[in-house]
Amino acid sequence: MANEAYVRFVDVQKTYDGESLVVRKLNLEVARSEFLTLLGPSGSGKTTALMMLAGFETVTEGQIILDGRPINNVPPHKRDIGVVFQNYALFPHMTVAENLAFPLEMRKIPRAEIETRVKRALDMVQLAEFGQRRPAQLSGGQQQRVAVARALVFEPKLVLMDEPLGALDRQLREQMQYEVKHIHDRLGVTVVYVTHDQSEALTMSDRVAVMHQGRIQQIATPQELYERPDNAFVAKFIGENNRLFGTVRAVDGQSCTVAVDGGEVQALAVNVAGVGSASSLSLRPERVLINPPPGSCANIFDAAVEELIYHGDHTRTRVRTCGCDDFIIKVPNATGRLQLAAGERIRIGWQIEDCRALDMP
């Protein structure tokens, strides 16, 4: 992938005030036609990274390369990158059609062609009848579609989207996720997408880069990110996660033994510093078994049921075990399931592969 990377960040650093780095040593490669999402908590530098790529913020250090060409000194209007802003930024004094025609006029495309392309773009986002409306006369979802259409109408090879669905309600957001994804699949355009909504990142992206404090913590496919987090931050940030803290007692190739309050846990040695170092164990709630047959799991512990929360398709069971009293187990509400009650004492267990020994957060 390295030699066909369409966008490359090479050791990019950014500071606004000359004191603190907002983006540190960012190295990132985006392949042609890839849908890559920058995911991270608020203030992690996602927008800053995106704005440097779009050309609205200067790069303090390092290089951004687009299609083999360094673009640090190319002004934004010459980069040919479509941008969808969080607040849409549709020009309020122009109609929808004029908004869509704007990038084409800037490119001196003949009138007749502009008309057909605007019409095609409106059809693409199912707003054919709305060309003569002003943005203020559209609903949030419609404005959003216009913003997407405007960023695509001049057929850029790369489109950046900064939390484009952030202002929409949940239902509309989910619908728009599909629409944006379908447009991406159909046009084969490269998309760099920013969000702090992990489910959005997981459902839409080819790859997700998790950012924290200006650094990329892990960059991987959604499945890998969820199932094989590299460090404690990613494990905690993506999906639900039980954490047990302990000290590494022994490392044996792929696996290791970690002493926790109440026993020793066998886990995958993913990110441990060595024997004697502190480690956080990450364990997904749906991978924990209740009352497993003895010997079926490498790790089996006593637990006390503290609380049951009914979620329809599953019941979240909060138990106390290994010195942790908010250990969550997801119990699917399948037929013939166990009926637990608060206060009950049970045994829980999990496999080595499902438990990852990581660094301390």
Add this chain to the structure above:
Amino acid sequence: MAAPAVGSGGAALTGRSLQRQLQRSNRLRRLQAAALVAPLLLYLLLFFLWPIAGMLWRSIDNPELRQVMPQTASLIQGWEGQDLPDEAVLASFAAELRQSYQDKTLAVAAKRLAYESPGFRSLMFAAARALPETPEGSWRATLTGLDPKWGEPLTWAIIQRAAAPWTPIYLLAAIDHRLDANGGIVAAPADQAIYLGIFLRTFWIALVVTVLCLLLGYPVAYQLAALPPRQSNLLLILVLLPFWTSLLVRTAAWVVLLQREGVINDLLIKLGLIGEPLQLVYNRFGVYVAMTHILLPFMILPLYSVMRGLPPHYMRAAASLGAGPVRAFWRVYLPQTVPGIGAGCLLVFILAIGYYITPALIGGANDQMVSYFVAFFTNQTINWGMASALGAVLLLATLLLFALYARLVGIDRLKLG
């Protein structure tokens, strides 16, 4: 006596009593609202609308003859314009002429008649002095004997016109027209036709000042809006600083700066840029400079307030769509500041057309604006009709411009800050 009390139970609360309660509570709210705006409303009525109405009335009011010669004024309205008025009218005229001469009120009537025809002043006073107490034969013969003019129907037609309850002559004069002998509207003679020129000059000066304010103020407002609030607030105080001194002081300061031995000429001479002092004051140049300076804040403030409200992401969006800075400005930024431009221009223009002190102190004879002549007619010649008529025409022209603006820009898009 069982009044349907407020809380008399759900069942008792019929539709009608609900209605009444709603009305009562609404009435209370309306009364409160009225009480809150009443003082200002009263103030505006008393000190703003009433004077304007008064001005409009005075521009057509025609009181002089009807005060000085009330009986003649009412009798002569019955005259058909054939031959001379009846003997009764002439008798009343002679009596009131003599009476007013004695009461020393004749000058008022004579002055009014002289507006119609300059010869009337001496005609009236000569007649008043020479008129006997009783007619020699008829009043018609007596008056005609004093001066053949009294035998001309035209003379009496003018008196009849001047005795009417209202007159168009002031408004006509304000647009360089007058009534001819037969009451038709004709252009004023060239040497008196100055007011249209003055209106034109007034609007021209106001236009130039407005354009200068816009050209100078727009970049300043843009910069102010782009700065972080702390700095922009500080700079905004500098913009408003001129308001801390009186208009008169600022105008006088410009005289000091611009005069022949003033700071600016000294500086230019010291720098060797000019050999002779330039004439910078008592001409149009000085008027433009001083008025632009004084009115600049009225342009900057509405512009700034509109620009401050424009989020920067529009310009970013324009750039991302391929618009360079210049085209992004013209296509995206400027159109969104139109409400501010409109408000600023309207404010400056309307303030400028009413300017008096600054052109009076800094301008030459050919730089005086309408207000100067309004002041002239009120203070010097005490011709309220003419002063009011100039004011009324100015008001009308301003309203027309405002209506034009409302059509072009839209009144709802006006943003004053």
